[in-house]
Ligand SMILES: Nc1ncnc2c1ncn2[C@@H]1O[C@H](COP(=O)(O)OP(=O)(O)OP(=O)(O)O)[C@@H](O)[C@H]1O
């Protein structure tokens with residue numbers, strides 16, 4: 517990352533795409549780069565993409581232009597012949613795509629002549645197609661400008677590319693930018709990093725080891741669990757609970773019911789056993805497991821699904837009403853499926 521910034525300072529334009537599951541540290545890394553760029557005298561333009569604003573034409577770029585304006589750069593001074601187009605864009609007027617792309621590109625080029633620019637576009641998976649295409653346009657057409665574009669996005673859901681692309685969002689980002697941008701895929705933290713976080717939180721490295729095992733190195737879960745432990749609360753931290761529940765609820769009622777039932781099957785389970793327990797056909801259970809996999813709640817281990825971490829399972833189990841747990845526990849003992 518630091519190298520990409522040094523390259524940009526030397527006039528080698530870069531477009532980086534940081535891809536990873538929710539909570540894996542994309543924003544954290546983007547923030548580190550922004551801090552570095554700021555400390556080395558760069559101009560940092562930041563914008564976030566929001567699902568709700570997906571239909572707004574190039575809204576993240578409009579926001580970034582506004583940040584440049586706040587930093588004292590006037591569109592009219594920098595964009596030359598494109599100033600009018602940019603002003604219309606900032607007012608939310610629609611422009612011919614190519615026209616808009618060239619106007620934004622011209623502005624960023626001009627800005628990069630004054631100082632090295634870091635443009636951070638967060639959550640590109642939530643952006644509309646024109647925004648993603650403009651990032652591609654920058655990656656393909658801008659050379660020799662002191663510009664580093666750093667976008668973050670959640671990964672494409674698993675499955676055949678055609679089916680994934682049809683779902684838009686994350687799949688679309690990777691399909692469009694996969695070749696044009698330098699893609700950095702983030703995974704979980706290694707054990708030594710979690711040990712270091714434990715020590716930084718005032719806890720012993722052996723607790724770091726335990727947290728690593730319970731969270732499998734997922735940064736958001738590890739950080740929250742360590743925070744809770746440091747405060748003398750070793751259970752599932754409230755933010756982790758809320759986060760897991762939010763993701764499970766996003767999958768719909770039936771998926772939630774199935775995942776709660778899956779908690780009783782242990783860390784690993786297969787859709788046949790889950791279907792039997794919950795009284796639904798195995799293929800229905802499999803379909804919901806696939807969606808939970810795409811949401812980062814499950815992983816695949818051989819022929820079974822597994823909860824992404826013990827903490828994920830604990831969070832779900834801890835919020836399942838006891839009478840419901842007893843129903844599934846009874847079914848497990850008797851072998852008679854529940855009827856929905
Ligand atoms: N390398 C790291 N070291 C220490 N803490 C980290 C690291 N990576 C992430 N974190 C912490 O983990 C939490 C989640 O990280 P972050 O917000 O960057 O995730 P994200 O990938 O952007 O998630 P989302 O897709 O939901 O936006 C934050 O509290 C962050 O401070």
Ligand SMILES: [Mg+2]
Pocket residue numbers: 542543544638668
């Ligand atoms: Mg983020």
